[in-house]
Amino acid sequence: MDIMDAMNEYQRWEDSLAKINLPKWDELPNFDLYMDQVVAYVNNLIGSLDLDLVTPAMINNYVKHKAILAPIKKKYQVMHIADIIVISLLKATFPIDVIRSAMDQITLRKYPKQAYDHFVELLMARLQRKPVTDSQVKSINENLMEVAVESVITKLKAEELLRIMEKTGKPQVIKDVSKK
Template sequence: MSMADSFNDYHKWEQHLAEVKLPKWDELPKFDLYMDQVVAYVNDTLGPLDVDSVTPAMINNYVKHNIILAPVKKKYQVMQVADILLIGLLKPTYSMDTIRQGMDQVTASLFPKRAYDTFIDLMLAGLQGTLSTDAATNLNDQMMKIAVNAVLDKMKSEKLLALTKEIVKPKPVEQK
């Protein structure tokens, strides 16, 4: 594969990202979901972004460590589904403690629905390449904007690394 072919592949991948749809709060399931339904919904939603799949064990771990609220009668509500979607987006870049602290901080001054929708709007703008470079008007929005940029930068750098490895195989470092 040539450098030009790889660059075209990267450009196609960016175009694919621009077409990804992420649900706003009002588009999330309106009814409570069992674990297998949550896993399927989250993985279907985040799958086009090539992020790691969410598993029942992971979700149980989030509940056990108070990262998300426990299900009610084994059913997850819209708030928990929104949290799991956000965790799925953020966990490749941030520690679970940082994610929970950030979510707590943002929702301390914004209702969860508004905070979630703001983050999703920023994420979609980033995926489409239209995220404003202007400074945000408040600390919460700036924190979310930086988080979106960090997630996207990590995704893009990993894609570029994978494509460049297809062109030139790096030589192992020799110990002397």
């Protein structure tokens, strides 16, 4: 694969990101789901982003470490699903306790629905290569959300560029000429 082919492949990949659509709060299932349904639902959403898929063990670990609330009678509600989606997007770049802390800080000033919807809007705008915000004066919440979104985008781009570069050729082994 030559440089132009690699750049075209990367452009196609970026174009495919622009077609991804994550649901806003009101588009999330508004009925309780069991663990296997939550796993299938979330993995269907994040799978197109090539992120690590969620497992029941991960979700149980999130509950155990208080990253998400415990399910009610083994059923997960909209709040749980929104939290699991956000954690799934951010866990590759931030530790779970940092994600939970950030979510708690943001929801001190915004209702969870507003915070989740805004996060999804910011992420969708970046996936579609649109500017993230028009505002010259940003709140600390806005800055935190933008940095979190940028971390997701940057990680996705870096991994894809590396994948494409690895297809173009293997690095040459450097020989140690000092041992003669």
